Amino acid sequence: MSDFFNNKRVWITGASSGIGEALAHAFASQGAHLVLSARNEDALGKVAVKCKELGAGMVSVLRLDLSDHDSIPGIVRNMIASVGKVDILINNGGISQRSLALNTSLDVDKKLMEVNYFGTLAVTKAVLPGMITHQLGHIVTVTSLTGKFGTPYRSAYAASKHALHGFFDSLRAELGDTRIKITLVCPGFIRTNVSINALTGSGDKLGTMDEATDKGMSPERLAYKILAAIERGDEEVYIGGKEVLGVYLKRFFPGYFSRLIRKARVR
Numbered sequence: 001m002s003d004f005f006n007n008k009r010v011w012i013t014g015a016s017s018g019i020g021e022a023l024a025h026a027f028a029s030q031g032a033h034l035v036l037s038a039r040n041e042d043a044l045g046k047v048a049v050k051c052k053e054l055g056a057g058m059v060s061v062l063r064l065d066l067s068d069h070d071s072i073p074g075i076v077r078n079m080i081a082s083v084g085k086v087d088i089l090i091n092n093g094g095i096s097q098r099s100l101a102l103n104t105s106l107d108v109d110k111k112l113m114e115v116n117y118f119g120t121l122a123v124t125k126a127v128l129p130g131m132i133t134h135q136l137g138h139i140v141t142v143t144s145l146t147g148k149f150g151t152p153y154r155s156a157y158a159a160s161k162h163a164l165h166g167f168f169d170s171l172r173a174e175l176g177d178t179r180i181k182i183t184l185v186c187p188g189f190i191r192t193n194v195s196i197n198a199l200t201g202s203g204d205k206l207g208t209m210d211e212a213t214d215k216g217m218s219p220e221r222l223a224y225k226i227l228a229a230i231e232r233g234d235e236e237v238y239i240g241g242k243e244v245l246g247v248y249l250k251r252f253f254p255g256y257f258s259r260l261i262r263k264a265r266v267r
């Protein structure tokens with residue numbers, strides 16, 4: 001990789017574990033300055049120490065709850081006052097779901113939208129005016145392959161990720177004559193705590209590791225591929241194993257895909 005990320009100011013949400021942590025390490029090893037956000041400050045502190053060891057510039061920890069939308073503009077204002085500007089925003093924080101739609105309470109449906117969709121919008125809307133002022137910036141949002149097609153056990157999660165595609169496709173079009181870039185990253189199965197932290201129909205955490213997630217791509221490999229996509233300025237990328245084929249099957253053989261996905265009772 002070139003020195004593309006050296007001295008860039010990168011803000012990562014969901015940086016306390018999994019994909020966000022791996023992204024923090026990858027940016028750190030490229031000499032980026034980092035702001036690391038999530039709710040768990042102890043975990044963020046450990047990621048920050050490792051990032052310094054890996055060669056990051058300035059590293060700061062910024063506690064942020066994506067479901068507390070009213071707090072976000074003030075938190076971002078204070079952060080920008082101390083950091084200056086955000087060159088790259090990585091919208092990564094989120095929660096998944098493991099429950100049939102029939103067994104999922106409306107409160108859980110709302111919670112998934114509040115964190116994954118409205119939380120991401122609140123962060124983006126707080127950062128965007130600064131990017132427009134500087135006429136520079138890159139907003140990267142980690143959605144999911146379930147942002148391209150729905151699967152069993154993920155109804156509200158897939159809805160929240162589809163909603164992000166609608167929002168960011170519109171925003172990209174609106175920003176067409178600026179130098180601000182939008183990248184949507186759609187991972188498949190990635191070996192993180194995502195299933196352990198996923199919500200069941202009652203709102204409790206699932207608490208167990210899915211087999212498919214356990215056999216998935218490492219977050220480090222995904223992070224490497226995400227940095228490459230950012231550097232290329234890709235608009236949308238699909239990263240994972242053979243599950244990525246689902247995007248193309250749905251696009252070119254929708255009837256066949258619909259029959260296939262009914263059998264995909266993989267949790």
Ligand SMILES: NC(=O)c1ccc[n+]([C@@H]2O[C@H](COP(=O)([O-])OP(=O)(O)OC[C@H]3O[C@@H](n4cnc5c(N)ncnc54)[C@H](OP(=O)(O)O)[C@@H]3O)[C@@H](O)[C@H]2O)c1
Nearest residue numbers: 014016017018019038039040065066093094144190192194
């Ligand atoms: N792993 C996969 O297979 C996979 C596949 C496709 C997409 N994704 C997406 O990748 C992203 C990262 O997930 P992961 O796999 O790395 O799972 P993870 O290990 O569970 O990490 C989730 C991250 O989101 C943060 N988060 C959750 N709720 C939050 C809230 N209310 N406010 C602020 N931060 C919150 C968590 O931090 P705190 O708990 O400290 O707040 C944590 O840092 C998610 O958007 C997920 O949907 C994952």
